[in-house]
Amino acid sequence: xxxxxxxxxxxxxxxxxxxxxxxxxxxxxxxxxxxxxxxxxxxxxxxxxxxxxxxxxxxxxxxxxxxxxxxxxxxxxxxxxxxxxxxxxxxxxxxxxxxxxxxxxxxxxxxxxxxxxxxxxxxxxxxxxxxxxxxxxxxxxxxxxxxxxxxxxxxxxxxxxxxxxxxxxxxxxxxxxxxxxxxxxxxxxxxxxxxxxxxxxxxxxxxxxxxxxxxxxxxxxxxxxxxxxxxxxxxxxxxxxxxxxxxxxxxxxxxxxxxxxxxxxxxxxxxxxxxxxxxxxxxxxxxxxxxxxxxxxxxxxxxxxxxxxxxxxxxxxxxxxxxxxxxxxxxxxxxxxxxxxxxxxxxxxxxxxxxxxxxxxxxxxxxxxxxxxxxxxxxxxxxxxxxxxxxxxxxxxxxxxxxxxxxxxxxxxxxxxxxxxxxxxxxxxxxxxxxxxxxxxxxxxxxxxxxxxxxxxxxxxxxxxxxxxxxxxxxxxxxxxxxxxxxxxxxxxxxxx
Ligand code: D5M
Ligand code: FE
Ligand code: ZN
Numbered sequence: 001x002x003x004x005x006x007x008x009x010x011x012x013x014x015x016x017x018x019x020x021x022x023x024x025x026x027x028x029x030x031x032x033x034x035x036x037x038x039x040x041x042x043x044x045x046x047x048x049x050x051x052x053x054x055x056x057x058x059x060x061x062x063x064x065x066x067x068x069x070x071x072x073x074x075x076x077x078x079x080x081x082x083x084x085x086x087x088x089x090x091x092x093x094x095x096x097x098x099x100x101x102x103x104x105x106x107x108x109x110x111x112x113x114x115x116x117x118x119x120x121x122x123x124x125x126x127x128x129x130x131x132x133x134x135x136x137x138x139x140x141x142x143x144x145x146x147x148x149x150x151x152x153x154x155x156x157x158x159x160x161x162x163x164x165x166x167x168x169x170x171x172x173x174x175x176x177x178x179x180x181x182x183x184x185x186x187x188x189x190x191x192x193x194x195x196x197x198x199x200x201x202x203x204x205x206x207x208x209x210x211x212x213x214x215x216x217x218x219x220x221x222x223x224x225x226x227x228x229x230x231x232x233x234x235x236x237x238x239x240x241x242x243x244x245x246x247x248x249x250x251x252x253x254x255x256x257x258x259x260x261x262x263x264x265x266x267x268x269x270x271x272x273x274x275x276x277x278x279x280x281x282x283x284x285x286x287x288x289x290x291x292x293x294x295x296x297x298x299x300x301x302x303x304x305x306x307x308x309x310x311x312x313x314x315x316x317x318x319x320x321x322x323x324x325x326x327x328x329x330x331x332x333x334x335x336x337x338x339x340x341x342x343x344x345x346x347x348x349x350x351x352x353x354x355x356x357x358x359x360x361x362x363x364x365x366x367x368x369x370x371x372x373x374x375x376x377x378x379x380x381x382x383x384x385x386x387x388x389x390x391x392x393x394x395x396x397x398x399x400x401x402x403x404x405x406x407x408x409x410x411x412x413x414x415x416x417x418x419x420x421x422x423x424x425x426x427x428x429x430x431x432x433x434x435x436x437x438x439x440x441x442x443x444x445x446x447x448x449x450x451x452x453x454x455x456x457x458x459x460x461x462x463x464x465x466x467x468x469x470x471x472x473x474x475x476x477x478x479x480x481x482x483x484x485x486x487x488x489x490x491x492x493x494x495x496x497x
Contacts, residue, residue, distance in 0.1 A: 011165070015415075016040070016045060016046075016415060017036065017040065019046070020036075020039055020045055020046065020049050021036070023046075023049050023050075023053060024049065024052075024053070024063075027053055029052070029053070029059070029061070029062075029063065030061065030062045030063065031062070031063045031064075032062060032063065032064045032065075034064050034065035035063040035064050035065050035067065035068050037065065038065035038068035038069065039068050040117075047339065047419060048068065048071050048072055051071045052067070052068075052071050054296055055071070101243075101280070101281075101326070101369060101370055102281065102326060102328060102359055102367055102368075102369050103367065103368040103369075104359070104361055104365065104366075104367060105366040105367065105368050105373070105432070106365070106366040106427075106432075107342070107344075107345070107361050107362035107363075107364070107365040107366070107427075108342035108343070108344050108362045108423070108427050109344040109345045109361070109362045110344070112342075112344060112421070112423060113423065113424055114421045114422045114423045114424070117422070120422035120423070120424065121422045123422075123423075123424040123425075124420070124422050124423055124424065124425075124426055125163065125204075125414075125426075126182070127424065127425050127426045127429075128163070128204075128206065128409070128426040128428075128429055129161075129163050129181065129182075129206055131426065131429050131431060132161070132206035132228050132407075132408060132409070132429065133145075133161040133181075133206065135228040135408060136161045136206070136207075136208040136226065136228055137161070139208065139226060141208075141210065141224065141226060142159050142161070142208045142210070142226060143159075144159055145159045145160055145161055145208065146158070146159060146160055147160065147181055147182075147183035147184070148160050148162055148179070148180065148181045148183050148184040148185065148186050149183035149184035150183070151186075151220075152184065152186060152213065152217075152220070154213065155212060155213055156212045156213075157210070157212070158209075158210070158211060158212065158213065158220065159208070159209070159210050160181070160186075160208070160209055161181065161206060161207065161208045161209070162179030162180055162181045162185075162186065162206070162207065162209070163179065163180060163181065163204060163205070163206050164177055164178070164179055164201060164202065164203055164204060164205050164206075164207060165178045165179060165180055165185065165203070166178040166203065167201045167202065167203065172192065173192040174189055174190065174191055174192045175189070175190040175192075175201065176188070176189055176190075176219075177190065177201050177207070177222075179207065179209070186219075186220055187218070187219045187220065188209055188211065188219070188220045188221075188222050188225075189214070189219050189220065189221050189222060190222045190225065191221070191222075194222070200389045200390070200391070200403065201225075202385075202388045202389065202412055202413055203388075203412075203413050203414070203415075204412050204413055204414045205227075205407045205409065205412045205413075206228065206407070206409075207225055207226065207227060208225070208226035208227075208228075209222055209224075209225055209226075210222070210223050210224040210225075210226070211223050211224075227406045227407055227408075228406075228407065228408040229405070229406050229408065229451075230405050230406075230408070230430075230433050230450070230451050230453060231433060231451065232451055233451060233452050234433050234435070234451050234452040234453050235452030235488070236372065236435045236452070236454070236488035237488075238486060238487055238488070239370070239371045239372075239485070239486055240486055241370040241371060241372070241484075241485040241486035242278060242485075242486055243278060243279075243280035243281065243369075243370055243484075243485045243486070244275070244278045244279045244280065244281075244482050244483065244484050244485065245279070245280070245281045245282070245283060245369065245374070245436070245482065245483050245485060246279050246281070246282045246283070246325075246480050246481075246482050246493075247282075247283050247284075247285070247438050247456050247458035247480065247481045247482070247483075248266075248282055248283070248284050248458060248459075248461075248480060249284060249285045249286065249287065249332075249378075249438075249439075249440025249441075249457075249458035249459060249460060250286065250287040250332065250440045250441065250443055250458075250459070250460035250461065250462060251263075251284070251287065251288050251289070251314065251317070251460075251461045251462075252287055252289065252290045252334065252460065252461060252462040253288065253289045253290065253304070253310050253311075253313050253314045253317060254289050254290040254291070254302055254303060254304035254305075254307075254309070254310035254313065255290035255301060255302060255303065255462055255465070256301050256302065256303045257301065257462045257463045257464070257465050258290070258303070258461060258462055259461050259462065259463060259477055259478055262461065262477065262478035262495045262496060263317060263461055263478075263495075265478075265495040266478070266480060266493075266495045267317075267320035267321065269493065269495065270320070270321060270322055270325070271320070271322055275493075276322070277324075278484075279324075279325055279482070280324060280325060280326065281325065281326050281327075281328065281369055282321065282325050282326070282327045282328070283328045283330075283367070283374065283376055283438060284327065284328060284329045284330060285330050285332070285363070285376045285377065285378055285379070285438055285439060285440040285458060286330050286331055286332020286333070286334075286335065286363055286378030286379075286440050286441065287332035287333065287334040287335065287378065287440060287441065287460075288311070288314055288329055288331070288332070288334075288335055288346075289307070289310035289311055289313075289314055289334060289335060289336075290302060290304075290310065290334055290462075291307060291310070291334035291335060291336065292305065292306075292307050292310075294333070294334050295467065301465065301466065307336055308349075308350070311336070311346075311350045311353055312353055315353045315354050318354070318358070323357060325357075326357055326358075326359065327354075327357060327358045327359065328358075328359045328360075328361060328367065328376075329346065329354075329358055329359070329360050329361070330345075330360075330361050330362070330363045330365055330376055330378065331343045331344075331345065331346055331362070331363050331378070332363065332378035332379075332380070332440060332441060333378065333380050333441070336350060338421070339419050340419040340420060340421035341363065341364070341380065341381075341410075341411060341418060341419065341420055341421065341427075341428065342362055342363060342364060342421065342423065342427040342428065343362055343363040343378075344362045345360040345361050345362050346360050361376075363376075363377060363378045364376060364377035364378075364410055364427065364428065365377075366432055366434070369485060370485045370486075371485070372435045372436060372485050373432060373433075373434045373435050373436075374434055374435065374436045374437075374438065375430065375432070375434035375436070375437045375438070376438050376439075377410050377437075377438075377439050378439065378440055378441050379397065379439030379440055379441035379442060379457070380411070380417070380418045380441055381400075381404070381410060381411035381412070381413070381418040381428075382394075382397050382400045382401075382439065382441060382442055383416075383417045383418065383441075384411070384413045384416040384417050384418050385400045385403055385404070385412075385413070386400060387416065387417075388413060388416075389403060394442055394444070394473050395444060395474075396446065397439060397441075397442045397444060397446055397457040398446045398447070398448040398450075398455045398457060401437060401439060401448075401450070401455045401457070402448075402450045402455070404430065404437075405430065405437065405450055405451075405453065408429060408430040408431070409426075409428055409429055409430060410428040410429075410430060411428045433453070434453060435453065435454065435488075436453070436454045436456065436483055437453055437454065437455050437456070438455075438456040438457075438458055438481075439456070439457050439458070440457065440458050440459075440460070441457075442457060442473075443459065443460035443462065443468070443473070443475035443476065443477065444457055444459065444460075444474075444475060444476040445457065445458065445459035445476045445479035445481060445492060447481050447490050447491075447492060454483055454488070454490050456481045456483075456490070458480075458481055459476060459477055459478065459479040459480065459481070460475055460476075460477045460478075461477055461478060462475065462477060463475065463477060476496075477496060478494070478495040478496040479492050479493070479494050479495070479496065480492065480493045480495065
């Protein structure tokens with residue numbers, strides 16, 4: 001049976017196309033049809049458009065598809081991993097066992113199949129919808145959930161699951177959520193002041209609705225809105241492990257704001273403190289180096305201007321980590337792989353700079369370590385969640401992480417700052433309930449718990465950058481959150497002074 005294409009996906013594509021064309025026409029730049037097509041096939045068309053527009057001296061007056069290819073990636077073509085965007089062999093399918101107690105349960109490396117057209121996006125959204133709908137269908141309150149087309153014919157007690165297409169506030173302060181599935185679309189009214197009114201419905205999340213149709217049959221009045229969420233008690237029960245995991249994020253090697261003295265203090269501590277003898281694993285969730293060409297003017301803030309040299313320096317910096325600690329390195333938005341998520345692991349020539357004690361994984365990634373399930377994600381989507389959900393901000397990323405768990409999705413909003421690759425499967429769905437969920441990206445150090453799941457935002461090794469100063473983002477660097485795998489105890493070691 002041919003895959004159905006949600007109207008949502010087509011609409012989003014049309015909106016994207018209009019937005020891109022306007023960006024160019026506003027500046028008098030022309031595109032031939034091949035250029036528009038090439039742009040649409042990119043995982044991050046807006047980012048590419050911004051790079052072209054910013055390249056004032058060099059960009060051509062009329063763009064064709066080879067011009068788009070030149071600007072396609074944030075990493076210069078010569079240093080890009082050729083494996084990163086094309087599907088590779090199946091070596092990583094299923095569960096990959098690596099020595100030393102770490103099992104990579106799921107990540108994208110080796111499985112990428114996206115070519116980036118409308119059909120792929122339809123598959124991505126269909127996969128997201130059907131996976132999350134299955135989770136909702138298991139909820140007691142939603143038993144007997146129906147396709148929207150069928151549910152709409154009922155008067156009362158109708159139950160369905162849909163993907164959110166649009167959220168609006170009426171002039172009376174009520175909320176209208178426009179939702180759809182592969183059968184139909186529907187307008188859902190959430191009355192002002194009702195207990196469902198938490199103001200945090202966002203585009204592209206999947207919701208379950210219990211409601212009744214209005215008298216004219218045009219609208220569904222919500223009685224209850226249900227998110228997939230995680231089970232109420234996902235607590236870590238003691239399991240006898242004696243190992244500690246340390247979380248070290250956003251090292252940003254190569255930046256002139258990288259903190260070498262603090263890093264040195266951490267390495268000295270690892271080699272001398274008795275606690276460190278039990279640290280058997282170090283997870284590094286992205287922005288290992290500062291990268292190059294990540295934002296305009298970055299060259300003025302770099303100490304090391306060569307990308308390879310940055311990774312070589314990182315490999316020197318981790319040489320001081322005691323050899324009883326296995327390191328797991330993941331890319332972030334500053335690293336040398338495609339920007340679109342899920343990101344594959346770093347390319348082989350970079351992997352080769354490190355010894356066999358370092359394991360390279362994609363972003364996001366599920367790991368199993370000594371009986372504990374760990375979900376690691378760099379956290380780029382926190383930017384989009386903060387912009388869309390009123391109660392979120394950059395000082396409390398753990399709140400954004402809770403919103404991800406409630407939606408069982410790491411990057412629910414499509415088409416904002418977080419570029420999502422049109423994979424056939426939605427790797428950003430949280431289809432396993434982890435014991436520990438770690439992110440980085442926002443450079444603060446926070447630990448919390450949600451329904452028994454340990455939440456960690458793992459600090460940074462970079463002081464405040466000019467960009468962060470301008471946006472009043474205050475980092476909390478040189479801290480290392482730790483979790484004891486046996487007892488579940490969580491604490492933070494401070495190397496900031
Ligand atoms: O992100 C470091 C911090 O800076 C993180 O809090 C996000 C914020 N940041 C960085 N770039 C942007 C943009 N373009 N918009 C909003 N916020 C941003 P890092 O990934 O280390 O650069
Ligand atoms: Fe960062
Ligand atoms: Zn980042």
